[in-house]
Amino acid sequence: MYRMLIVDDEEVITDGLFEVFSQLELGLDLYKAYSGEEALDWMNRTRVDIVLTDIRMPEMDGLELMNNIRKRWQHCKIVFLTGYNDFDYVYQAIQHPGVSYLLKSEGYDKIIKAITDAIAELENSLKFHHLIQKSREKLTTLETLAQGNYFRYLLQGTRAAEQLEVDFRQLGIALDPSLPVIVALVVLQRMNGNGLHPSFAESQETALALKFLAESFLTERTSSLGVIDRYGDLVWLIQPKPGDGMDAGGAYSHTVTFLEGQFELMQQASKDSLGVTIAVTICADPCDWKQLSAVYDRIRSQQYKRAGDGAQMVHTVNVEMIETAALSRSLREKAEALAVHLEGGRREGFLAVLEELIESAFGDKRNGGPILLELYYSIALLLFSYINRWEMHDKVGTNGLMQRDMHASWQDSFEHLKKTAETLFDFRLSGEKTRAAATIEKVRIYIEEHIGEDLSLVRLAGMIHFNPSYLSRLFKQECGVNLSEYIDEVRMERAKEMLKQDELKIAEVGARLGYETHHSFTRFFKKSTGVTPLEYRESFRK
Template sequence: MYRLLIVDDEPIIVDGLIDFFSDLEGFPELELYWAYSAHEALACLRSTRIDIVLSDIEMPEMNGLSLQKEINQRWPRCKVIFLTGYNDFDYIHSSSRNGATDYVLKTEGDAQILKAVRKAIEALDSQLALEHLLRKAEGRLTQALPLLQREFWMDLLSGAEVFQSITDAEARLRELHIPLKADEPLLMILGRVDAWKEEMSQSDKMLFLYAVHNIAEEYLQDAFRIVQIKYRQDRFVWLLQYKRPAAALGEETAGWPIHQINGYMELIQASCSSYLNTPCSFMTVSEPFPWHLIAQRFDTLSFLFARGLGTRQEVLLSDQQLFDTFRERPDGRAQMRTVQLLTDFLEKGHRAAFLALFDQFMGTIDGASFSRTGTAVEIFYGMVSMFITYINRWALMKPVSDRFNINRLFSIEEHATWREATASFRQLADMLFEMKSDESEQQSNEVIRKVQDYIKENLEGDLSLTRLAEAVYLSPSYLSKLYKQETGISLTDYIVDNRIQKAKELLLGSEQKIHKIGRSVGFESAAYFARCFKKMTGQTPQEFRDGVRRG
């Protein structure tokens, strides 16, 4: 919906145009504003975004051309249409030079005015056309691509990004111009600069990391597709895919990509030391893995890099070399990351995503018995911490306690089996999502009630969408959509209906003149009041008053 402001120092022209645009059918819906001087128009423009201004040129104190300059400063996209009684070339030239959309003689009538407004609407539509926006976005995407790629990779490595399907993954990789394939497994190498030279600046360090990557590409690019991700000042990840499909390697060379990488890593490490004079360490996976295990493999390599031989300089190890040593020491970071993801889903109200991850997470422990392992205890109390934090943040302890035995959260001993603990957590999660949904509905209902109360109490005042939105602290466009979605009717229809109902009461209960009654309920024009009244009741205000009295 666009906003049209009509400005003229002759009230009869303003009122007539308001009536004209209010009664139009089959025309794009417009939110109408009006002013009887350029200064009134400026007051409106200061508080409200206006899309189209239909203004007289010749007005006292400030003329239309001066008003146009103010409009251009405040709302550059606003389309200005000038009305004038003079076919003066100087006016046309000046207004066009300042960016006026059109110029209409008052003598040309409503049809030409309507044509000019339609033209302005089409111009606004074209500015927002999807094709135009996409072209503009593509240019910006090119500039922002490195940042978007880094954000994507960091989400994948942390587990925050989860592909729903191979098709979804392929689309994301294509969109970000990443030269990997979603239907093929990955190899991962973690790299670390063991020591920087003291004189190195931040920019020098960044250039150095590029140099390390270039060395790797020189050795690996013939056989592998390779992507580098810098995740700390001295740490980076390489993700690789073999350019030949795994099936083409044959059983006798099934492990060849891994052996090939291990051989090349020795050369890469030696080149970094010789040509860059800086020691580097590398940790590789021992076998290819599917995309959905990226975060898990990254956690494993990071964990191993910080343990044992991984703490030395210029190490070159694989996860298999160290995995047996730490097999019985589960990395708690993976569990904490999962709890954080569950927390995010709970906070955002993403029920399906929460329950899918919840079932997977709780399923890591055997449900038939209650294992007292450290992992089970850590998962249990991690979930308890998440739920208690959420309940306290939203002040839900009382309503939750009324429907759920909160004591079941305070001790793992309250549950006979892991399956019982899982069911208890699932029950609590369902309850919290239900409460969040109810709260959202209550908030919407409260907004609708406040808007309707405000309308009823201010029928004769400013009931523009902007003013109503200010009353409930929402944006005008969101309020308009919310009201229509919740009630099934537009705000404009509700306002007109209430004004007509109030007018009926005044017509029957007072001897006021009809045009005064119309103005008292918010109709600036008597003619517009009469048309709206007849449209809704089938009678003019006078016919309604006379008919009831005769009856």
Template sequence: MHRLLIVDDEPYIVDGLFELFAGLPHLELDVCRAYSPIEALEWLERARIDIVLTDIRMPLMNGIELQKKINRQWPRCKVIFLTGYDDFAYIQEALRNGIVDYVLKTEYDEAIVKSVEQAIHTLAGEMRSEQIVVEARAQMIHALPALQKEYLLGFLADEVPANRLDSGWLKELKIALNPEEPCMLVVGRVDRWEDGATYSDMGLLMYAVQNVAKEYFGNWRFQPVLADRKTFIWFIQTETATEGREEKTDSFVHGTLESVQATCRELLKLPISLAAGSSFVPFGKLPAAYVQLKKILNLGLGQANEMLLTDRWYAANDLQSDGDHRSGAGEPDREKWRKQISELEKCLENSQQEQFGKHLDQLQAAILTEPYRYGLLLESYYSVMTLLLSHLNEPGADLASAIDLDKLTRFDQHGSAAEAFRYLRVASEVLFDRKRDELDERTSWVTERINRYIAANLDQDLSLTKLSEQVYLNPTYLSRFYKQTMGIGLSDYIAEARVKKSMELLRDPKYKIHEIGAVVGYASAPYFTTFFKRMTQMTPQEYRDANR
């Protein structure tokens, strides 16, 4: 989905173009309106803008000046000038600044739509380059990423204090970061691999994802780390000082993450989820931010695919828990046992019930093979029990009604080792049931809040950006999440809500048709009539006459 901003100081032009593009669902546009250049600048700071359709001659700031500001804020944004003047001097300067097209206001709607379609095509083609995969293949055989990974993961695990980060080491390892400057952290994962993907395919695509992100953050300090086969971490810093414009840089990063996610989906056929900090923070706070972002990603929302979340959403929903719990490590000669415990922990964090059961069976089979070591048996039982208890024992949880704590925490309460492990499975089922309930609750909170806001604001701005601000989610992700969850697109839901309200009011003769149009967001009676007929195959008057 691309975001189109329409800018003109004549409201009837803005509203007319809004209705034009709102009636073209195949373009998949989130259409926003600005009735002045100042309002357009506000939009540029609120959300990523892909295409701007703007008048040239406006009070306070002309289109050329606006275009320059757009280029600084969103360099990939495509600008189309809509003008009533065939002014060669204006157009010549605009072309030098990189506009995509210009259309005269005297031309028909088809010319305007064609120009926007061309801009969409240009945006889609910019990242269609085989060079991404070529560079990824070369990067795979290079040893440097492994050294970078070891150093930076050690830092995030608090093994390398921030005040001991060696600039010389960073430079030698070609890590493009400055520990003296604030940094934004992003934690991402590949949600699923295509069936039949080989280990080599996965590695190649993981590097391709990093190259896509590097392309978008070309003018920034950008350092990727591949944490494991499907998880990655991005350190992002600006090349220049950001004092006084932190909100713009934060907005740019979050908007650019939308583009990275979309390109991975469309070009690489790879769904990825991203959790990002809401702002740049000092290097010393990155380890704590890393723990929180991992939890945000693991908590999930909706179908937990292609998520785009920030710690602001996390804080707003009061999802903090007492802290992270980690299992103890065994001796070096028990690497296989330690790995099994680690896999169980990952399954709990990622809500993978089936995989948890398989790993628990494997652990049980390995431990209970005769002759077994009683000490290792106890350590295994209590390690898994501690993992389960750490997830079950969250604030407000009524453990006593869900599980027999005495039986869970005491191995000697079971008649045999096999019986003890069966009870661990029972406890895990209670936990996974609770996780599903919590996921449903978080999902319902978002959809219900959105639906209530739409019902109460049918006459107001109901753009994706405005709606996303009500639930602290990324606009593009909100659109995808809502359709996955509710089975209907947001734009379709809004249109149906407006039609339903219109029908209700049309059955009451005391309301005039133009008044009803205004109540459901159509200040212009002709536009309301066009919308209503498109949705019902009847004009408002015909519907009123048929329901007297």
């Protein structure tokens, strides 16, 4: 819902426009102000999307108000109401985008048309085309970071070839998911010139610079993707370019040789131009995409087992005996995915990953015990951490959670973890619902006790420190009716109670319910009941 603010120092104009737009179904949340200062007060409290304002006002005129609006809400559309003698003002105003003007004498139809045009402009602008255009110069860096996230996602499990094809196309990855890939790991030396570890920002900047430098060495004969892994090192996924007349085996073999030479050149170039020394490990055997996780583990372990400090090293390895290392890393990666689901309250996703982890761990016949032990305590510590964070010690039992040997079997151990997780999700959901109900009840009580005061969405949202849109959605979710409908219902019931008594005049009843004019109250009452307040009172007397 868009928010429109009507501003004019003449109350009769402001109130009249407010009444007109209140009767229209334009999806607008309406507010009014009788001066530029009051208008700014509204804009300091909440987002404003459209301002319909007089251009000549005392103290703060429309142009000054426009400049203040631009500082707060740049997307806001402004419609000025002007007189015949305001040409100089108008000329200054229309130099700004998102500003239009109307003569006060043109009538309500023209004003309504200007506001509907402003709404259409807002809807188009919210497509963010202009933001995409502004981001063009950062596209390469953003793609690198996104592709790095995707690479870490790939390491968590196998994707079908058709899924890879869609992913590659959307992320701008120029590799063929149906062909094997050569994997190379480039490890940056972690000390700067002062012998100190660089900051995170420095490491990221160096890795990106090295990636862009390396692309100039690899582009000629290969299709490649360079990504930054979780340790801040560069991982290269490489395929030979087609068209050299070799069979697949020969093409990949020659590509490995090509890479050994190019990485040597890159080592020297990075040292000369970036002041960075690197160690490179290349997997000589091309791997299918489903083997990527295992191969990555293999070459990283070879970096760990290297001879010497690895500076200026280019090391080629073959893939052997990788299953156990791959399983251990895969379990750790997926255990991290559990934390993501737990944080987001996604029960089904959490339980699905948990079942997959348990199945994988029990399937490891050679080294099952240590793997199961690592997995159990990883998950138990995760659950224990969230029990602490959410202060649920009195609701979710922790007995036996950190003592694996209290359970008779591995099956019992993991069943205990599963039940603990489900209990944690149950209490979290229950707590969310309880807090939502209590918050909405607070709003309802406030409405009933202040029915004659300002009950705008912004006012009510500010009272409970929510943003207006969220309060509107939460109220509808909890009560089944829109907030405005509920306020009207309360006013109607209170009006009937007052009209049954003769103590107040009808105009006084309307005033006590927040209606500024007798006609507004009469119109509202008749629309709701089919009779006027006077007719209702007379019928009750009879």
